[in-house]
Amino acid sequence: MQKFEWLEKYSVGVKQIDEHHKKIIAVTNDLAEAIRAGVGGEAIDNVVQELLNYVKFHFAYEQEYFDKLEYPDSQKHKLEHLEFTKKVISIYQNYAKGQGLLASDLLRFICDWLQSHFMGTDQEFGRRLQVYLSEEEFQVEIKR
């Protein structure tokens, strides 16, 4: 599989979110590398765990803004995050039990989901967050 490169079209227009997404891509590439190198289960376990920890942090970061933004798609967006996490865990457990699924299936699912989430659901959220953050900055300037 080709290296998963961050592309400008993934940008949601908010630096912090883009930085998180780049880090998620970097960990996904570490997973691809571990699979390619054929390293043992424990090394793959560690990378999957690192990915899950980081996406948990990132999803919580996005979700913290949902109320502040009065974001109408918050339930749908939260559900997408939850389903991604559940699916990664379930594919990984099946793979670890040797039930016919390959680490490459897991990797394919992760890459496809991330690309479509970055270019879909996170875009609208990013637009709203951009407006919110610029208004917040404006308030600070008025107070000065």
Ligand SMILES: [Fe+2]
């Ligand atoms: Fe995101």
Ligand SMILES: [Fe+2]
């Ligand atoms: Fe998201």
